[in-house]
Amino acid sequence: MKQIYLDHNATSPVRKEVLEAMMPYFSDEYGNASSVHSKGQAALKAVEASREVIGHVIGTEPVDIVFTSGGTESDNFAIKGAALANLEKGRHVITSKTEHSAVLDTCKFLEEQLGFEVTYLPVDKYGVVDLDMFKDSIRKDTVLASIMFANNETGTIQPIKEIAKIAKKQGVYFHIDAVQALGKEHIDVEELGIDLCSFSGHKLNGPKGVGALYVKKGVKIIPYQNGGHHERKRRAGTLNVPGIVGFAKALEIAARDMQKVNKHLKKLTKKLLDGLQSDLKEVYLNGHPKSRLSNTLNISFRYIEGESMLLNFDLKGILASTGSACTSGSLEPSHVLTAMGVPPDISQGSIRFSFGYENTEEDVDYCLAEIPPIVKRLRDMSPLC
Numbered sequence: 001m002k003q004i005y006l007d008h009n010a011t012s013p014v015r016k017e018v019l020e021a022m023m024p025y026f027s028d029e030y031g032n033a034s035s036v037h038s039k040g041q042a043a044l045k046a047v048e049a050s051r052e053v054i055g056h057v058i059g060t061e062p063v064d065i066v067f068t069s070g071g072t073e074s075d076n077f078a079i080k081g082a083a084l085a086n087l088e089k090g091r092h093v094i095t096s097k098t099e100h101s102a103v104l105d106t107c108k109f110l111e112e113q114l115g116f117e118v119t120y121l122p123v124d125k126y127g128v129v130d131l132d133m134f135k136d137s138i139r140k141d142t143v144l145a146s147i148m149f150a151n152n153e154t155g156t157i158q159p160i161k162e163i164a165k166i167a168k169k170q171g172v173y174f175h176i177d178a179v180q181a182l183g184k185e186h187i188d189v190e191e192l193g194i195d196l197c198s199f200s201g202h203k204l205n206g207p208k209g210v211g212a213l214y215v216k217k218g219v220k221i222i223p224y225q226n227g228g229h230h231e232r233k234r235r236a237g238t239l240n241v242p243g244i245v246g247f248a249k250a251l252e253i254a255a256r257d258m259q260k261v262n263k264h265l266k267k268l269t270k271k272l273l274d275g276l277q278s279d280l281k282e283v284y285l286n287g288h289p290k291s292r293l294s295n296t297l298n299i300s301f302r303y304i305e306g307e308s309m310l311l312n313f314d315l316k317g318i319l320a321s322t323g324s325a326c327t328s329g330s331l332e333p334s335h336v337l338t339a340m341g342v343p344p345d346i347s348q349g350s351i352r353f354s355f356g357y358e359n360t361e362e363d364v365d366y367c368l369a370e371i372p373p374i375v376k377r378l379r380d381m382s383p384l385c
C-alpha cells in the first residue's frame with residue numbers, strides 16, 4: 001500500500017543530496033575535527049564550510065553559531081545558559097503557554113531547581129502572544145524571554161520582530177525557538193534583533209541529532225557541556241561532522257527552494273482544508289488563518305477522537321499526528337489548543353497534517369477520497385454525535 005507522509009513537523013525524510021553530502025564523512029573523511037593532522041583538518045574544513053553556509057542563510061557571522069545535538073539541546077542551552085550566566089540580574093523568565101516542551105520543561109526546571117519565577121503568557125484564539133501583555137510582564141529582575149517563531153502544532157507565527165524590539169528596549173535577552181521555521185520562513189537573526197535562536201536539522205530534510213544555537217556576540221551565556229575546547233568552549237563534545245555537513249546541505253537547499261516550495265504547500269494545504277470542509281460538517285482550522293507556516297494544517301473534526309482517526313488513517317496509509325510527537329500517545333488535550341481556548345470537545349478531535357516538499361496534489365486527492373468516509377463512520381459510532 002502506498003504511504004502518504006504528512007507528519008513533517010515531527011520529522012522529515014533526509015534528501016538524497018543531503019545523504020550524498022554526508023556519506024564521505026562517515027567513511028573516508030572520518031577525522032576528528034579537533035585533530036591537528038590532515039584528516040582532522042579535512043573534517044574541520046567541512047565543519048567550517050557548513051557553519052559558513054548556515055551563517056549566510058540566517059544573516060550572521062559563522063562564529064555566532066554553536067553546533068548542538070538538536071532543537072531540544074539548543075533550547076536547554078539557551079535558556080539555562082542565559083539564566084545561569086545572569087543570576088546577578090535576577091531570576092525571572094518570560095515564555096508563552098504554547099511553547100514546545102523543550103522550552104516549557106526547561107522553564108519548569110528553572111522554577112523547581114533554581115528558584116526562578118516564570119511567566120507563561122497567554123495567547124489569543126489564533127495562538128498569538130499579545131505585545132502589551134509581553135511588555136507588562138517584564139520586571140526589573142527579568143533575565144530572558146523565550147518565544148517560538150512558529151508553533152509546531154498549528155504553524156502559527158509570532159510577531160517576533162515586535163517582541164524583540166520590546167525586549168531589547170527593556171534590556172531583556174530574547175531567545176526564539178525557530179526549529180519549525182528554519183527553511184520554511186525567511187529568518188535573518190540580525191534583522192529580527194534577537195539574541196539567541198534554536199535550530200534543528202531533521203525538520204528540514206536534514207539528519208536527526210544535529211542542530212545549532214545562534215548566540216549573538218556579547219550575550220552572556222554559560223557553556224552547556226563542559227569538557228574539551230570545542231565550539232570556542234561554548235559546547236564541549238566531539239563534533240558530529242556528517243550531521244553538521246548534512247544539516248548545512250539541507251538548509252542550503254531549503255533556502256534556495258523556499259518560495260517555490262511554500263507556494264506549492266499553500267496550494268496543497270488549502271486544497272485539503274477546502275475539500276474536507278465542503279464534504280464534512282463541523283471541521284475547523286486551528287491556528288492563524290494567514291500568519292501560519294505554509295506546510296501546517298491543524299484541523300478539528302468535532303465529535304470524534306484524534307487517536308482513533310489517526311489509527312484509521314494509518315490503515316489507509318495516511319500518516320499524520322494529533323499534535324506534537326512528544327505529547328501524542330497521552331490522551332490529554334493539546335496544551336497548545338487549550339491555551340488558544342479551543343474547548344475540549346473540539347480539541348480532542350484535532351489532527352495535524354504537516355506537509356513536505358515531496359507531497360503532491362495526488363496525495364491530497366487520495367486524502368480527500370479516504371478521510372471523509374472514515375470521519376463519517378467514526379461519527380456514526382460516536383456517542384457525542
Ligand SMILES: *Cc1c(COP(=O)(O)O)cnc(C)c1O
Pocket residue numbers: 009010069070071072073075100102148150151152177179180200201202203209210211
Ligand atoms: C522538533 C522541535 C524541537 C526539538 O528538536 P529536536 O531536534 O527534535 O530535539 C524543538 N522545538 C520545536 C518547535 C520543534 O518542533
